[in-house]
Amino acid sequence: MSPVPPIPTSLEDVRIKLLPANGYYIADFISLEEEEGLLNKIEAAPKPRWKQLAHRRLQTWPSDLTRDTLLQCLLPKWLVEPIATRLLACPASTADPQSHIFSTSPHAAPNHVLINQYQPGEGIMPHKDGAAYHPVVCTVSLGSSLVLDVYGTNEDGTRETEPRFRILQEPRSLLITTGELYTDYLHGIAEVHEDVNLGPDTVSNWDLLRSPELIVDGKLQRSTRTSLTYRDVKKVVKLGGKFAIFGKS
Ligand SMILES: O=C(O)CCC(=O)C(=O)O
Known part of the structure; x- marks a missing residue:
């Protein structure tokens, strides 16, 4: 069994220094066994859980948002343990070891997870995540490496044509984007079979990578990549009284 990776002393140690405020990258966030367990759970989900989109497929937990609002419902245990628990155990600063990346979010924890799955050649158009969420996204990658492109905007509000930054996400890694990086920049994944150059x-996160030696001639072939993005939806409504919904494992 591969050991559970240690949590960094503080997110300050894993900040991606070349990015605007703020991005963090932990190359080894979960173990090989945890990755395999999560992939098994994702594959075991009932078929209707998957929404087939033009260039990826998607599961939404616990449910889709309606007018930017989440119907209160717990996340299933396999989405809480190990990822959410570990996110909350990771100190945001050494000065305040109790603080974590969701300390100042409305529910002080993630309440929503999108699971995106990309085959080689698939991706997602550059976009912003919008105002429904507190501006923190925690992405755990499974199965394959790929590059997340980060774009700025021109003075007229249009998107820049070339990415301003490129973040390589390895399997089992965690990427956190927050602050200006969340609000002012767009992110997307190119529809390619291989990331080059x-x-x-x-x-941007080259110095924080686990295995830069796997990149040969600046190229990395993609295989199936699954991502879990954890967020805190700001508006939550309760379906009260005896109709309350409880999470299932
Ligand atoms: O799969 C990813 O890493 C990106 C997903 C994404 O951009 C999103 O869910 O908004």
């Missing part, structure tokens, strides 16, 4: 000058 990868190196210390083009990849």
